[in-house]
Amino acid sequence: MTTNEFYVPDLCRVRAVFLLLVTSELLVLVLAIVQATQGWIDWNYFGLLSLFVQWTTLTSAALICLLRARLARMSVSGATAIIVAIVLLDVLAFSLFADSVLHPQDGVAVWQGVAKKMLLALLIVLMVLRYFYLQHQWQQQREAEMQAHLASLQAxxxxxxxxxxxxxxxxxxxxxxxxxxxxxxxxxxxxxxxxxxxxxxxxxxxxxxxxxxxxxxxxxxxxxxxxxxxxxxxxxxxxxxxxxxxxxxxxxxxxxxxxxxxxxxxxxxxxxxxxxxxxxxxxxxxxxxxxxxxxxxxxxxxxxxxxxxxxxxxxxxxxxxxxxxxxxxxxxxxxxxxxxxxxxxxxxxxxxxxxxx
CATH class of the missing domain: 3.30.565.10 (Histidine kinase-like ATPase, C-terminal domain)
Incomplete structure (x- = not known):
């Protein structure tokens, strides 16, 4: 499999990273609205979660970008497992840092919070990768149909x-x-x-x-x-x-x-x-x-x-x-x-x- 055939978009491109950031920020906005006990949105929660999510998204995208050529040579399941592991390790590192610096707690509470974040990150990254895979399959089908259409027109x-x-x-x-x-x-x-x-x-x-x-x-x-x-x-x-x-x-x-x-x-x-x-x-x-x-x-x-x-x-x-x-x-x-x-x-x-x- 070449990099052009890899189902994950090229995260070295500015447009792809920008769309990823916008999507993650919309998710943060939804969570901040759900979290709010007074008013429409919890702005403190929104600001802290935005900082956490954006840094996690950027660093994960950078790592996937650097490993893209190697990931493209792997099977779909293997590449997916590596990407999930990268994101989860990234979330783990930032979660431990954020909880220890911003909200010092006892060990059990810290790990419970980290486990929740990692579970949420796992669900999100699997949904995103599923979307990328289906989008890639649709694009391949569209290109195959276009090839047949061109051959028909030329004939x-x-x-x-x-x-x-x-x-x-x-x-x-x-x-x-x-x-x-x-x-x-x-x-x-x-x-x-x-x-x-x-x-x-x-x-x-x-x-x-x-x-x-x-x-x-x-x-x-x-x-x-x-x-x-x-x-x-x-x-x-x-x-x-x-x-x-x-x-x-x-x-x-x-x-x-x-x-x-x-x-x-x-x-x-x-x-x-x-x-x-x-x-x-x-x-x-x-x-x-x-x-x-x-x-x-x-x-x-x-x-x-x-x-x-x-x-x-x-x-x-x-x-x-x-x-x-x-x-x-x-x-x-x-x-x-x-x-x-x-x-x-x-x-x-x-x-x-x-x-x-």
Whole structure:
């Protein structure tokens, strides 16, 4: 089990510790209200108990933070036992100190008070750990469902761009076998990309390469009617992007903006970084208001937007606009890189999987 798979939140993070402190302070408030014999709350009890609970919470969180890597390598029951022992020892130490300094009593009374505090601490820490465990299980289930959802969304793309290419290759076999062979290689890479469902994110350079292969096939079919303009900012090669995100947008630009026009047109593809985001643009002549084409375009946009939301959440944006007879699709991604080594390993693994009979 890695630290990311450990069911206890990372208590080295300020946000996690802050939430833990707020929760414990609310518990202290409830106990102070219950303890009060006059008025709504016993403020003396509230102040002393707050001091005790906050110090206990902070020191326990610090110890669990330091031991997190080791705890993550243990079984759930073993890690739980260690955490409970840490908290109880912490409560024992602070209880003995508080009772001996603030309320000197005889030995029996001191140990009775300590036993009560430890029993209460045991019940609370078990409830908190149970909550953490259930929350972790729910998160794992949610991630598994998201993986299945992403695979389903990506699978819907597979038939979307393959069949027209087969017709183009068939027409080239007799008249230009060399170009037909190049088109087959390009098409095989497109097939490989559509079947590679294990990759959630790939480098932008690989997605652009896929677009180039697709456009090479379409150029054989459209000839001079298809003109291309590329404006790709340097340094974005490792920008993370879901696979088959930009390619369907380019395909829509061809299908809706170039193919219906006898004179053809220009497809412009841009990629640039601004602040913490990377912007991708695909521009083409404004498509005709054809219901069938409009519905197909909308389905592709909805598909891509769903995958972006599942992977990046709100920071990722997909929008489209018309201006001066130019149709533009803009894609905004959070600035994030894909590790080269990880990408290489994934590609090697996928290549082996696909080459197996």
């Amino acid at each position: 819907r793309i597979q038939p979307h761009f393959l069949f027209n290419s087969m017709n183009t290759i068939a027409s080239l076999i007799a008249v230009n076998p060399d170009k037909a062979e190049e088109a087959v290689l390009d098409l095989s890479e497109l097939f490989r990309a559509s079947l590679r469902t294990v990759d959630q994110l790939i480098p932008l350079s690989r997605e652009l390469e896929l677009c180039q292969r697709y456009l090479a096939i379409e150029a054989l079919r459209l000839g001079d009617r298809l003109k291309l303009e590329w404006h790709i900012e340097t340094g974005l090669e490792q920008q993370a992007i879901p696979p088959l995100t930009l390619q369907p947008l380019v395909e829509n630009a061809i299908y809706h903006g170039i193919q219906p026009r006898p004179e053809g047109g220009t497809v412009r593809i841009e990629a640039e970084a601004k602040g913490n985001f990377v912007y991708l643009l695909v521009q083409n002549p404004k498509p005709d208001q054809n219901t069938h084409q409009h519905d197909g375009n909308r389905m592709a946009l909805v598909n891509i937007k769903s995958r972006l939301q599942a992977l990046f959440g709100e920071p990722a944006v997909l929008k489209h606009s018309h201006h001066n007879d130019v149709y533009t699709v803009t894609l905004r991604l959070p600035r994030q890189k894909v590790s080269e080594q990880k990408t290489h390993n994934k590609r090697t693994e996928n290549q082996g999987n696909l080459d197996q009979p």
